[in-house]
Amino acid sequence: MTKIIKRNKDGFYTVNGKPYISVTTVRDDVLGMPESMVKFYHCKVFWEPYKKTVISFHNQLNSPVFDTFIGIVGNQVYQQAIEDRDGKGKYGTWAHDQLYNYYYSDNKGMIHPDLTNRALQIDKIYKDLGLEPLEGETVLYSDKLKCAGSCDDRRVSRKFKEPQYWFIDYKTGSAQKKKELVQISAYGSFAQEMNMIPDDCRDNIHGLILHIGRNPDDHVSKTIFSPSQMKTGYKGFKHLLGYHNLNKTK
Helix, strand or coil: CCEEEEEEECEEECCCCEEEHHHHHHHHHHHCCCCCHHHHHHHHHHHHHHHHHHHHHHCCCHHHHHHHHHHHHHHHHHHHHHHHHHHHHHHHHHHHHHHHHEEEEECCCCHHHHHHHHHHHHHHHHHHHHHHEEEEEEEEEECCEEEEEEEEECCCECCCCCCCEEEECECCCCCCCHHHHHHHHHHHHHHHCCCCCCHHHCCCEEHHHHECCCCCCCCCCCEECHHHHHHHHHHHHHHHHHHHHHHHHC
16 A cells, blocks of 8 residues: 655654654654753854853943843844754755755756765765665655654665665764764664665665765765664664653653
8 A cells, every 4th residue: 555655844754644753853852952952052152252242241230230131142142043053954955955956856967056066076975885876855664663754865886796775864964973873774774664675785784974064165074884883773763762752651
């Protein structure tokens, strides 16, 4: 039976009308910072320009007036922080869309000039690994775990003695190896459950994270996860999912 899969704007999924938790939600809830800490991190970035002014006012104003001042400045910093966070998220979505079109759309080979340099670097990485395209932006899910996620790219390599199946994810932010392994290994195991992987590749599943940055001249770096690391990562993902579900229990 064909599955009807839908993804809403917040990254949650339904499969045949039933809710499936997203892989990134599990990853971020447990390994990432809670929302309040995410905001705090971005606020720290924007606090520096105000620090000298705050210290100066602290030395001049009495406590109630200073508290009011801090409230005004704090709100301004907070708003800048939210715009920074959301802006980075929008850039990541834009870059993913550009790379999907570059490799898989009817206009493949065409990409925004700001990404040309990085796309050429990715091309070389794919060539060195012998990676042949299969499908970009694929929703993968597990009926057993009631979980789903979107993999940026899937490829196969027959360059070496044994064929290899690769799951690939693009990242515009900083490298976070543990989070990346948990995410990409879940995709690999979901695809196995969905019987998407050829028999000659089932024991040779790799993960590839490409860190592309946000600037035209950024160097594209790669993190490769071996088949054994992918198996370990999936065990970790299942433990994290269990912990996530426990946290939802009242």
